[in-house]
Amino acid sequence: MSKTSRTSITMPAQAKKDSVIEIRAIAQHDMETGFRYTEAGKLVPRDIIHFFTCRYNGVEVFKAEFHPGTGANPLIVFTTIATESGTLQFEWQGDGAYEAVNQSQITVT
Amino acid sequence: MKLLSVFALLLAILCPATSFAARQSSYELMTPENQAMQDDPNLNPAQFWVMDGQSLWQERVGKRNISCASCHGESKTAMRGVAVQFPKMVQGKLQTLEGQINQCRVTRQHAPRLAYESKELLALTVFVATQSKGMPIAVEETPTNKASLQKGRQWFDTRMGQLNLSCAQCHEDRAGLKLGGSSIPQGHPTAYPIYRLEWQNLGSLQRRLRNCMSGVRAQQFEYGSPEMAQLELFLMWRARGMPLETPGVRP
Amino acid sequence: MNKHTYPRRRWLSVFSLLGIGTWLNPVLVFAKKPEAMEAITKIVGSQVPKDGRVKLVIPPLVENGNLVVLKVSVESPMTAQDYVKAIHVIAEGNPLPNIFSAFLTPRSGTANITTRVRLAETQRVWAIAQMSDGSFWQGYAETLVTLSACTEAI
Numbered sequence: 001m002s003k004t005s006r007t008s009i010t011m012p013a014q015a016k017k018d019s020v021i022e023i024r025a026i027a028q029h030d031m032e033t034g035f036r037y038t039e040a041g042k043l044v045p046r047d048i049i050h051f052f053t054c055r056y057n058g059v060e061v062f063k064a065e066f067h068p069g070t071g072a073n074p075l076i077v078f079t080t081i082a083t084e085s086g087t088l089q090f091e092w093q094g095d096g097a098y099e100a101v102n103q104s105q106i107t108v109t
Numbered sequence: 110m111k112l113l114s115v116f117a118l119l120l121a122i123l124c125p126a127t128s129f130a131a132r133q134s135s136y137e138l139m140t141p142e143n144q145a146m147q148d149d150p151n152l153n154p155a156q157f158w159v160m161d162g163q164s165l166w167q168e169r170v171g172k173r174n175i176s177c178a179s180c181h182g183e184s185k186t187a188m189r190g191v192a193v194q195f196p197k198m199v200q201g202k203l204q205t206l207e208g209q210i211n212q213c214r215v216t217r218q219h220a221p222r223l224a225y226e227s228k229e230l231l232a233l234t235v236f237v238a239t240q241s242k243g244m245p246i247a248v249e250e251t252p253t254n255k256a257s258l259q260k261g262r263q264w265f266d267t268r269m270g271q272l273n274l275s276c277a278q279c280h281e282d283r284a285g286l287k288l289g290g291s292s293i294p295q296g297h298p299t300a301y302p303i304y305r306l307e308w309q310n311l312g313s314l315q316r317r318l319r320n321c322m323s324g325v326r327a328q329q330f331e332y333g334s335p336e337m338a339q340l341e342l343f344l345m346w347r348a349r350g351m352p353l354e355t356p357g358v359r360p
Numbered sequence: 361m362n363k364h365t366y367p368r369r370r371w372l373s374v375f376s377l378l379g380i381g382t383w384l385n386p387v388l389v390f391a392k393k394p395e396a397m398e399a400i401t402k403i404v405g406s407q408v409p410k411d412g413r414v415k416l417v418i419p420p421l422v423e424n425g426n427l428v429v430l431k432v433s434v435e436s437p438m439t440a441q442d443y444v445k446a447i448h449v450i451a452e453g454n455p456l457p458n459i460f461s462a463f464l465t466p467r468s469g470t471a472n473i474t475t476r477v478r479l480a481e482t483q484r485v486w487a488i489a490q491m492s493d494g495s496f497w498q499g500y501a502e503t504l505v506t507l508s509a510c511t512e513a514i
Contacts, residue, residue: 006160010151020469028157030309033478035455061467069451069459069478071427072309073154077474081467140419142429154427290506291423306424360423 002097005029009090014107015082025052026075027092027100033068049094052076057086066094082108133284135294136354147300147358155235155304155356158228158311162236165229171220177233180217184240192238193246193353196342198253203338207234207313225332231311235302238355245352246299248345261343264336270327291360297348298341300357307360314341396486399450399457403488404496414499416449416487418479425479425505430460434471434489434497438464444471446490453483479505 010024027049034046046068054062061080080088085108092100136144150156166177166184181187195206204212210233211222223230250258265276279288280296287293301314308316315337319329330336400409417431436444449460462473471489479485482504489497 006157008151008156024151026151026154028154033455056467059467061465063463064475065461065463067458067460068456069454071476071478073157075152075474075476076462078462078464079469079472081469083467140421140423142419143423146427146429290421290504306426309426 002099004098004100007090007092007100007102009088009102009104011088011104011106013105014109017082017084017108019082020079021082021106022077022079023054023088024075024077025054025090025102026073027052028073029092029094029098031066031068031070031072031074035068047095047098049074049092049098051091051093053091054078054080055089055091056080057084058089082106084108132297132348132351133295134297134299134351134354135359136300136357138292138294139358139360143306143358143360147354147356153304153356153358155302155311155358158232158235158302159239159356161228161232162234162239165233166236171214171218173217173219175218177213180213184236188237188240190241190244190247192241192355193244194248196338196345197248198251198257201253203254203257203335203342205315205333205338205341206237207315208333208338210234210237226312226316231302231313234313235311235356238302238353241353242355243352245350246345246348248342248349250346254342257339257342258346260336261339261341261346264340265343265347270322270325272325272327274325276321296344297351298344299348299351300354300359302355303357303359305359311356314344393452393457396450396452396457400486400488400498403448403490407494407496409488409496409498411498413497414447414487414489416485416499416501418485418501418503420503422479422503422505425481427476428479428503428505429474430477430485431474432462432472432487432489432499434487436471436491438466438468438470440466441492443468443492444489445492447471447473448488448490449477450486450488451477451479451483452485453479453481455480459485479503481505 005028007025007027012021015021029049030047031049032044032047034044036044038044048068048070049066052064052066053060062078064076066074085106088104088106090102092098136147146152169176178184192206195209196203199209207225207230210230214220215222268275276296279293284293284295298314302311303317304311305317315332318337318340322329330340413435415433418428422428430449432447432449434444434447436442438444443466444464446464447462448458450457451459459477460475464471484500484502486498486500491497
């Protein structure tokens, strides 16, 4: 049983070589902590995204690990150096075989 | 100078908190971080529901297998200015925006109505409302809605619940004062549907009003009930002229 | 000098020094929560993290702890020889102390991260940075949370 959800990437489409660019990545996910109870008193099991990775033309340049304490619809804002033109690939993995991918092109001059 | 201060004092006494000049959206009471979360679509969690709504707008459903777009066309043009008119009288019945969407689904698309607070209904509502973002709320008193508006005003002014409080006692008389650690807002529905941090989810004005009612330990109005629509109508009329902020973020 | 007033003056100065000391350096007086300490030990091992270079920013007053914007910036040249390898965020007052970790590379450019976290109650939050030379640095921020985040019935 695999599932996925919407994700959103915000980053510049163009950049000067070796400049630092800011990337915002957000995924739609409840990040169920595993500490909540239903009105009937039943524990709602944990269901969160665990890992976020950013690959720049195939090379991993950034990784984040989320825990139940990370907020719902997790946002991560980080930077990377615009080394070359190409594709940035973003991947989220979590409980219940959750997987989401997104990508963005960049032209580096 | 003394005359000016006397005049200001008279103005403050004679004009209630929600006189046109003094109305304030609860956006102003939020921290800068939460305000930034609302303002930037790349940070606003509600944006995902707007995207969902955009897909649903195009989705063919029901026995007639038509989408919203089939009749209404491009949402940016067709739906601009629509949300700021609701609730309104449609064919003799007071309809909220959610109610109207369901009305279309049942009578035009021949599809089942969507449940209140369901992902689909929230997505469609926030998508339609977002098309009116920035526009002034345009609910005015008309001969047809006058009776409903009066009922709505009564709900607002009536004490309810075990705590025996009316909406007005907090949101009119004591707006701006503190309750616990938070400032009491005037309670204008300028940003609905909102992503409420408390819910960690998008929700409608009716969900928020039910939260208020449980806060005073009152019997909550049912989703989609006439009482809800009347209260919504009064609140939107009270907020007329204020710009629509949808999709909002609130704590 | 009167013999009777001297001991009282001494006690007064002792207590006032203690009071000022508490105000100036609360870390010595108020211990970190044990689980948070354990989590930090798991990260740093036998080393003692140094104070400084790590700046953690959270709003001082939070209206709702469900989604709190958190910014970490670590001073570092971020070159292949000298960069921040990881940043770990530890919350003293949450059911689980580890709330977020970021793993950077020399290609990161800066060690500035922004995310949004859940804070269960008024507490201190720590950021521990692991440098490429194996050293650990730490910084913290305190916040007042007016509404709980983690415990909630649906």
